[in-house]
Amino acid sequence: MLQLKIKQQHKLKMKFICQLSEIPQLGARRVTRNNGGEIAIFRTGDDQVFALLDRCPHKGGPLSQGIVFGHKVACPLHNWSIGLNDGCATEPDVGCAERYAVELRGVEVWLDTAAPILSQSALTTTIASNVIPIAVV
Amino acid sequence: MQKVRLVMVGNGMAGVRALEELIKLTPDLYDITVFGAEPHPNYNRILLSPVLAGEQTINDIILNDFQWYEDNQIRLYTNKKITKIDRKNRTVEASDGTICEYDRLLLATGSNPFMLPVPGGNLDGVLSYRDIHDTEKMIEAAATHKQAVVIGGGLLGLEAANGLALRGMEVTVIQFAGWLMERQLDETASKMLQASLEAKGLKFALKANTEAILEDVVNPGHVGSVRLKDGTVIPAQLVVMAVGIRPNTELAESAGIHCNRGIVVNDTMQTYDPRIYAVGECVSHRGIAYGLVAPLFDQAKVAANHLAQMGIGRYEGSVTSTKLKVTGVDLFSAGNFMGGDDCEEIVLSDPGAGIYKKIVLKGDKLIGSVMYGDTADGSWYFKLLRDGTNIGAMRDRLMFGENNLGDTGHQGQNKAATMSMEAEVCGCNGVCKGAIVKAIKEKGLFTLDEVRKHTKASSSCGSCTGLVEQILMFTAGGDYSATPKLKAMCGCTDHNHQAVRDAIKTHHLITIPAVMEMLEWRTPNGCASCRPALNYYLISTWAKEAVDDPQSRYINERSHANIQKDGTYSVIPRMWAGETNASELRRIADVVDKYAIPTVKVTGGQRIDLLGIKKEDLVSVWKDLDMPSGHAYAKGLRTVKTCVGSEWCRFGTQDSTQMGKDLERMLWRMYAPHKVKLAVSGCPRNCAESGIKDVGVIGVDSGWEIYIAGNGGIKTEVAAFFVKLKTSDEVLEYAAAFLQLYREEGWYLERTVHYVQRVGMEYVKEKVLNDAINRKALYERLLFSLDGEPDPWHEQIKAQVDTRQFIPVAVLT
Ligand SMILES: Cc1cc2nc3c(=O)[nH]c(=O)nc-3n(C[C@H](O)[C@H](O)[C@H](O)COP(=O)(O)OP(=O)(O)OC[C@H]3O[C@@H](n4cnc5c(N)ncnc54)[C@H](O)[C@@H]3O)c2cc1C
Ligand code: HEM
Ligand code: SF4
Ligand code: SF4
Ligand code: FES
Numbered sequence: 001m002l003q004l005k006i007k008q009q010h011k012l013k014m015k016f017i018c019q020l021s022e023i024p025q026l027g028a029r030r031v032t033r034n035n036g037g038e039i040a041i042f043r044t045g046d047d048q049v050f051a052l053l054d055r056c057p058h059k060g061g062p063l064s065q066g067i068v069f070g071h072k073v074a075c076p077l078h079n080w081s082i083g084l085n086d087g088c089a090t091e092p093d094v095g096c097a098e099r100y101a102v103e104l105r106g107v108e109v110w111l112d113t114a115a116p117i118l119s120q121s122a123l124t125t126t127i128a129s130n131v132i133p134i135a136v137v
Numbered sequence: 138m139q140k141v142r143l144v145m146v147g148n149g150m151a152g153v154r155a156l157e158e159l160i161k162l163t164p165d166l167y168d169i170t171v172f173g174a175e176p177h178p179n180y181n182r183i184l185l186s187p188v189l190a191g192e193q194t195i196n197d198i199i200l201n202d203f204q205w206y207e208d209n210q211i212r213l214y215t216n217k218k219i220t221k222i223d224r225k226n227r228t229v230e231a232s233d234g235t236i237c238e239y240d241r242l243l244l245a246t247g248s249n250p251f252m253l254p255v256p257g258g259n260l261d262g263v264l265s266y267r268d269i270h271d272t273e274k275m276i277e278a279a280a281t282h283k284q285a286v287v288i289g290g291g292l293l294g295l296e297a298a299n300g301l302a303l304r305g306m307e308v309t310v311i312q313f314a315g316w317l318m319e320r321q322l323d324e325t326a327s328k329m330l331q332a333s334l335e336a337k338g339l340k341f342a343l344k345a346n347t348e349a350i351l352e353d354v355v356n357p358g359h360v361g362s363v364r365l366k367d368g369t370v371i372p373a374q375l376v377v378m379a380v381g382i383r384p385n386t387e388l389a390e391s392a393g394i395h396c397n398r399g400i401v402v403n404d405t406m407q408t409y410d411p412r413i414y415a416v417g418e419c420v421s422h423r424g425i426a427y428g429l430v431a432p433l434f435d436q437a438k439v440a441a442n443h444l445a446q447m448g449i450g451r452y453e454g455s456v457t458s459t460k461l462k463v464t465g466v467d468l469f470s471a472g473n474f475m476g477g478d479d480c481e482e483i484v485l486s487d488p489g490a491g492i493y494k495k496i497v498l499k500g501d502k503l504i505g506s507v508m509y510g511d512t513a514d515g516s517w518y519f520k521l522l523r524d525g526t527n528i529g530a531m532r533d534r535l536m537f538g539e540n541n542l543g544d545t546g547h548q549g550q551n552k553a554a555t556m557s558m559e560a561e562v563c564g565c566n567g568v569c570k571g572a573i574v575k576a577i578k579e580k581g582l583f584t585l586d587e588v589r590k591h592t593k594a595s596s597s598c599g600s601c602t603g604l605v606e607q608i609l610m611f612t613a614g615g616d617y618s619a620t621p622k623l624k625a626m627c628g629c630t631d632h633n634h635q636a637v638r639d640a641i642k643t644h645h646l647i648t649i650p651a652v653m654e655m656l657e658w659r660t661p662n663g664c665a666s667c668r669p670a671l672n673y674y675l676i677s678t679w680a681k682e683a684v685d686d687p688q689s690r691y692i693n694e695r696s697h698a699n700i701q702k703d704g705t706y707s708v709i710p711r712m713w714a715g716e717t718n719a720s721e722l723r724r725i726a727d728v729v730d731k732y733a734i735p736t737v738k739v740t741g742g743q744r745i746d747l748l749g750i751k752k753e754d755l756v757s758v759w760k761d762l763d764m765p766s767g768h769a770y771a772k773g774l775r776t777v778k779t780c781v782g783s784e785w786c787r788f789g790t791q792d793s794t795q796m797g798k799d800l801e802r803m804l805w806r807m808y809a810p811h812k813v814k815l816a817v818s819g820c821p822r823n824c825a826e827s828g829i830k831d832v833g834v835i836g837v838d839s840g841w842e843i844y845i846a847g848n849g850g851i852k853t854e855v856a857a858f859f860v861k862l863k864t865s866d867e868v869l870e871y872a873a874a875f876l877q878l879y880r881e882e883g884w885y886l887e888r889t890v891h892y893v894q895r896v897g898m899e900y901v902k903e904k905v906l907n908d909a910i911n912r913k914a915l916y917e918r919l920l921f922s923l924d925g926e927p928d929p930w931h932e933q934i935k936a937q938v939d940t941r942q943f944i945p946v947a948v949l950t
Contacts, residue, residue, distance in 0.1 A: 017947045024939060026662060026688040029946035041946065045662040062704040065692040067665040074665030076692040076700050081665075092580075092591045113949055 012101060013114040017041065020049070020107045028064040028073070030054055031111065039100055040064035041109060042084050044071055049109055050084035051102035053116065057082070057095025140168040143444065144229055144239035146219045146388065148173025150182055151417030151433040152245025153201055158441030160209055166445065169211045170237055172229070174218040177269055178203050181613075183430060185272045186463075189300030195269060200581055222392035224410055241444060244389055244400060244408070244415040248382040248428070253288065257350030262360035263376045266297045275377065279304035282374035286310075286363045288347055290317040292461060294379035295334065299463045301375070302338050309340040309371050311347055311363070321459045321470040325486065326493050326509040333466055333491070342369070350376055384419045384426050399426040404451040406440035416440045422452060429457050434583070449631050449657065456523045458515070469515035472505035472522050473497055480504065485536050494536065501529040501897060514538035516606045527897040530857050562608070563594040563601045570608060577612045585609065627666040629658050634670065634884035641674050647683040649675065663689075670885035673772070673808065677880050680922035687937055693770035696942060697929045698755055706755060707748040710764035711805065714779045714797030714817075715743030721764060728761050742769070742776035742814070756943055759930035765805070766930040772886075773808040774815075777801040778826065782819030782836065791836025793819035796865050800834075803869055804876070806926040807919070810883035810892070813876065814848070828856050831889040832872045837861075841868050845875055845901070846893040854890040857898060860906055874905045874912040877919040 023029045023043040031039040038054040040063050050071070054064050061077030071084045081090040088096040098116035102109065143159075145152050148171050156169060173179075177199070184198040206213040214235065221230040228238050250265035252258055262278065264271050278285070279301055287298040290312030298308045310317075316327035317334075331341060346366040353361025353374065362372045384399040395401045395409040399421025406414050406422075416436040418428055427433060432455035442450030458471035476482050476497045485494045492510035496503055496518060502525055506518040517538065521528060528535060556562070558571035576582060576592045588605055589595055595605040625631045632640070637656065646652045649671050653663065663671065668689035675683035687695050698706035712721070725745060729737055736748040744767055750758055759766070769775060777800050780786065782793030797817040807813070816825040817834040826849075827833030833844040833856045840863040847856025859875070862868055878901065883892040893901055905912050929936035 015949065022941065022946055024688055024941075027939075027942075029941070031947045031949060032945040033949045038945070059702070060704075061702075062700075065696070065700060065704075067668060067689070067691065069662050069664045069668065070660055072664075077702065079665065 011114065012112045014101075014103070014110045014112050017109045017111045020047065020104065020109055023049070023109070026068045028066075028068065030062075030064045031113075033113065038062075038064070039111065039113075041102060041111065042068055042073060044068060044084065049102050049104055051100035051111055052082070052084065052087050053098040053100070055097060056080060057087075057089055057097050058093070063097065141166060142238060142240045143167040143169045143243065144237055144241075145169070145171045145243040145245060146229065147245035147247055147385075147417070147419070148175065148177075148179055148213070148215065149245055149247045149417060150179065150200070150430055151247070151437050152243060153179040154434050155243060155245070155416050155437035155440045155444075156209075156211065157201075158438050159444050162441060162445035162447065164209075167241075169209075170239075171206070171211055171213045172217050172219050172231060172237075173213070173215050175268055175270070176216045178206065178213070178215070180269065182268070184613075185266070185269070186296040186300060189272050189275060189297065190303045191300075219388060222388065222394075222413075224392055224413075227412070240412070242413045243440065243444075244413060244419060245417045246385040246388060246419045248418040248426075249385045250378065251381040251383050252378055253347060253380055255347055255349055257352065257360065258378075260350055260352060260360040260376075261358050262374055263350060263378065266293055266377050266379050267382075275301065275375065276304065278375040279306050283307060284309075284371075284373045285375040285377065286371055286373035287377045287379060288363075289379035289381070290314070290341070290343070291320065291379065291381075292318060292459065294377070295461065296463060297377050297379055298339055299334070299337070301377075306375070307338075307340070309342060309373070311342045311345045311365070311371075313344070313346060315344055317341070317343075318461070321474075321507070322468070322509075323474055323495065323507055326468065326470075326495070326507050329488070329491065329493055329509045330461075330466065330468060334463075342371070345369075382418065382428060384421065386419060389415070389419070397421055404439075404453060405443045406436055406452060407443070414440050414444065423454055425454065427455065427457065429459075431455065431584070432457060447659065449659065451631060456519075458519045467512045468507075468509045469512040470505075470507040471515070471519050472503075474505040474507035476505070483536050496535060498528070498532070501527045501532075501899075503528055503535075513603050513607070516603050524895075526894050528894075530894070530898060556604075562604050563592075566593040568592050568594040573605060573608050574612050577609060581613075582609070583613055626670065627664055629660040629663050629667050630656060632656050634887075637671070638674055638678070638882070638884070641678050645679070647675060647679050649686060649689060673810065673885050676808065677810075677922075680918075685937055687939055694772070695939075696752065696755065697766060697770060697938060698750070699770045701748065703749075705749045705751055707746055707769075708750055708755065708758055708762070709740060709742075709744055709746045709767035709769035710762050711767040711801075712744040712764070713801050714777050714794050716794060716798070717745075724762055724764070728758055731761065732758055740769070743778050744769075744776065752943055753945075756933075756940060765928050768805065771808065772811050774801075774804045774806070774813050776814060777804075778814070778816040778830075780818045780824035782817075786819055788822060789819035789836070790838045791819050791841065793817040793825065793834075793836055796834060796836070796841070796868060797825075799865060799869060800832075800872060803873060803920075804923070806928065807876070807880070807923055809876070809880050810885050811888045813879075813889070815872070829853060830856060832856075832875065834868060834872070840864070843868065843871060846889040846898075848888055848890055857893075859902075870912065870916045871905060873919045874915040875901065877915040878904055880919070881915075 023041060025043055026045055028040045028042045040052050040054040042050045052063055054062050056063055056075040058078060058080050061075040063073050063075055063082060065076040066073040072081050074081055080093050082097060087099045100116055101112035179201040181198040181200050184193055187193040217231040219229045220232050228236050230236050250267045264274055285301045285306045285308045287294045287310045290310050294310060298310045302308045316324050317331055318327055347363060348366045349364045350360055351362045351364055353359045360376050362370050364370050386396040386400050389400045390396050400408055400415040400419050401421050402408055402415050406416055408415050417433050435455055436452050439450040439452040461468050474497060481498045483496050494508045497505035503521045508515060556570050559569050561569050573592050573594050580591055582588050585606060588609060595602045624633055626634055626637060640656055644655055646655060652671055669691060672686050672689040676685055692700050698708050700706055732754050734747045734750060738746045740746045777797040779794045779797030783789030783791055800815055813831045815832045816827040816830040818825040818827045819836045821835060823835055827835050829847040829849045833847060835842045842861050843859045844856035845859045848854050879889055879892050927935035929938050933940055
């Protein structure tokens with residue numbers, strides 16, 4: 001079984017962002033915040049949504065501007081592949097972008113804006129809403 | 138679910154590589170058991186030579202330690218030789234009676250050294266050179282005995298002889314042929330090699346035939362000397378036979394699996410029993426048994442792919458090249474280096490400096506090469522050979538190597554061995570020699586691709602590839618050089634660019650999903666490398682029919698501006714042929730003030746670059762500029778650079794600026810496989826640098842000269858003379874026809890120079906110059922595809938620019 005070590009716990013603060021149709025398929029849109037950097041929300045070919053801090057772990061490239069394929073995005077600056085589910089670069093590159101909890105409620109995209117998800121390791125689930133830490137140890 | 142049982146026989150380099158690839162693809166599909174006759178985990182057999190030479194230890198050359206097998210839940214039986222396969226009951230049996238059932242069997246039994254059937258061959262002290270055991274025996278013998286004979290003057294024999302000599306033995310190499318390494322070297326290179334090995338103390342008996350190995354008089358049962366047919370007796374307490382290898386097919390044959398100088402396999406590495414796969418030196422594929430690791434690794438990959446039930450990989454054979462791993466000796470050979478009646482040879486020989494290079498040409502193709510002393514260009518020649526590149530245009534400079542053709546980025550260095558650990562090898566990514574050596578050692582890298590992935594060296598412009606390969610050579614001993622004959626487009630498919638282009642045309646495919654379905658793409662929506670290519674192929678093949686897909690374009694082409702390292706953008710408006718006026722300049726100045734644009738720069742393409750613009754501002758910047766898009770971001774026509782020409786210049790013979798404007802107005806908005814740049818100069822003084830452009834035009838008194846397929850950049854390529862024309866209308870027609878040919882046939886990201894090298898200048902001339910009807914048709918097709926194309930800066934809807942991208946989807950407070 002997966003064991004999540006989560007040091008910090010936060011209350012989810014889900015906010016409505018947009019209709020799914022406002023994000024192009026195999027594309028992304030940016031959410032700007034007064035506090036903290038921009039968040040990229042991706043929509044994949046199979047209509048799932050993922051949210052990452054819009055900063056590549058390599059040199060900070062804006063991931064929202066990359067090409068989305070499968071459940072990955074290719075950074076527009078130097079072409080690292082970043083996994084949308086875990087925010088991490090594909091081997092042998094190393095580094096992860098912060099992930100945010102996001103979910104689809106019908107055709108609406110909702111985002112937790114309170115804080116990034118803090119688990120270190122890649123989670124094996126594919127649906128982003130499932131990775132919200134419910135069972136906290 | 139019960140896992141499928143995979144059993145592997147032979148715990149060597151090819152087999153374990155197949156397991157590694159398999160585990161990467163499907164970690165959980167198989168329950169894996171491995172039988173190895175040797176007592177060791179998998180090690181790098183290639184590096185036995187440096188171990189013998191005392192440059193490395195056995196520990197250094199272990200590739201997968203016991204822990205690796207454990208970590209991957211592989212049951213490993215060492216010291217267990219399989220003696221029987223029962224195909225009916227699907228079991229294998231080891232010499233000690235162990236029986237193991239399989240669902241799939243992988244044979245990787247390697248090869249056996251061939252032992253000359255001469256009297257005395259079974260005496261103590263007569264060894265082959267194949268594994269750790271042999272190597273340890275040789276090291277032992279070198280410690281107690283003085284003289285050695287190595288039978289066989291090939292690659293293996295010379296490495297053995299060199300190692301033994303370094304361990305203090307007096308070594309004589311007996312070679313049947315007239316010169317050393319007769320299968321890899323011509324006589325001249327071989328003589329140079331021999332001289333340098335003699336300088337290291339080795340002795341040679343050439344054209345010598347071993348008659349018998351004689352017993353030592355004082356030490357019965359042990360070897361004492363070797364007698365040749367001509368009566369010569371050479372004293373030796375150690376004899377190493379290195380006369381060749383035979384694929385180890387004994388086990389397969391005993392099980393009734395079809396063998397013919399190797400276990401016969403198909404392109405998916407399956408034997409005649411489809412449950413049984415085979416890879417490595419034991420295999421015969423399309424009649425060839427390979428004896429170097431690189432092709433074996435390709436085989437391993439295909440076998441793994443098939444075992445993983447992906448079932449699309451095909452092994453289609455490899456081209457190989459050779460290097461000798463003797464420190465201080467630099468030689469390279471590939472292909473048909475001996476030449477023949479219908480071949481030509483170019484030779485550079487400088488015996489004083491110890492340098493010899495020969496390249497063999499047939500028609501306009503390089504078919505072989507052998508080099509001694511300076512092998513920095515080996516990999517370049519090998520690439521030309523393998524790709525069948527048309528070398529007609531560079532023939533006269535070919536001999537002087539790739540550097541000579543204008544390389545930048547590594548200080549003109551071409552010898553990795555003499556570079557210090559801190560010296561920069563890859564100027565693009567700032568990777569020094571030490572970092573590459575470290576990565577190769579720590580991560581166990583073998584191939585150029587692996588080094589590229591892990592260190593980024595040689596992964597951008599590629600001009601340091603030769604250096605990286607040399608480093609790989611002396612650090613890993615890896616033979617990096619074999620690659621599939623046709624390179625797949627990317628990891629999503631096994632089809633190459635040409636096959637994809639052809640399919641799009643023949644089957645009238647007009648959408649990316651249609652292509653992916655037809656050609657059985659492995660991934661649901663491709664990757665960042667194939668999607669842009671597919672998108673381009675569709676819109677260039679089916680103009681006005683296929684619809685552009687912005688999500689399959691790189692960011693620059695999606696947002697019609699150039700992304701910068703801080704995520705802002707640059708904007709370069711079009712200035713026809715580099716001419717501007719007060720009103721444009723005033724608007725630019727106003728825009729700079731209004732949007733607080735930090736940097737304004739004049740580009741080398743004769744226009745003005747506004748840098749540091751926020752994405753949110755792009756649309757209004759374009760609007761306020763009220764100038765056409767400069768497409769400085771596009772794989773397509775960028776600029777037409779011109780000199781002032783006859784309007785003003787006192788030397789001018791033609792109106793180059795007007796010619797440039799006409800060309801630019803005809804060609805702007807043109808997408809192409811890669812960027813396209815033109816230049817027009819008004820006289821041969823060539824102030825617009827027409828000589829390094831995709832299409833360069835130079836005015837002369839009687840008309841215009843056209844040059845094609847040049848470019849600046851990492852490797853400066855001088856454009857080649859194409860045709861001389863009288864009128865500017867002709868210039869438009871010929872330039873357009875050439876570019877349309879390139880647009881229809883070029884592979885994505887292939888620049889004109891590479892396209893022309895691939896198809897040959899003769900072919901381009903045939904299509905554009907000699908065939909007037911075809912030329913006009915090409916010209917018409919280009920005009921047709923450009924007719925009515927929108928300017929993405931000002932006709933956003935028509936150009937399908939998704940303007941939502943410029944604004945945030947939400948602002949959180
Ligand atoms: C000294 C030396 C230098 C070399 N230098 C180079 C070089 O510079 N470049 C290059 O490309 N190649 C080089 N080679 C060749 C290269 O090492 C081989 O091509 C490669 O190792 C072959 O891999 P393989 O897996 O097919 O066979 P192997 O690595 O030989 O593995 C086969 C294994 O199967 C075991 N086996 C056989 N039969 C059975 C059985 N019935 N049951 C259980 N186990 C069995 C064997 O003991 C062996 O361990 C060199 C080889 C040697 C010996
Ligand atoms: C191989 C790699 C090359 C890369 C990656 C590259 C990259 C770039 C980039 C990113 C820009 C845009 C700068 C901006 O944002 O304003 C640019 C502009 C430019 N580059 Fe390159 N370049 C390459 C090769 C070349 C070569 C070979 C030449 C010339 C011979 C060249 C000449 C120019 C010019 C003239 C401009 C200004 C563009 C314009 O006026 O449209 N570049 N290049
Ligand atoms: S190329 Fe000739 S015409 Fe053009 S500016 Fe130079 S000297 Fe004058
Ligand atoms: S503009 Fe061209 S030469 Fe200059 S830094 Fe960028 S890629 Fe290199
Ligand atoms: S910043 Fe993303 S790959 Fe370099």
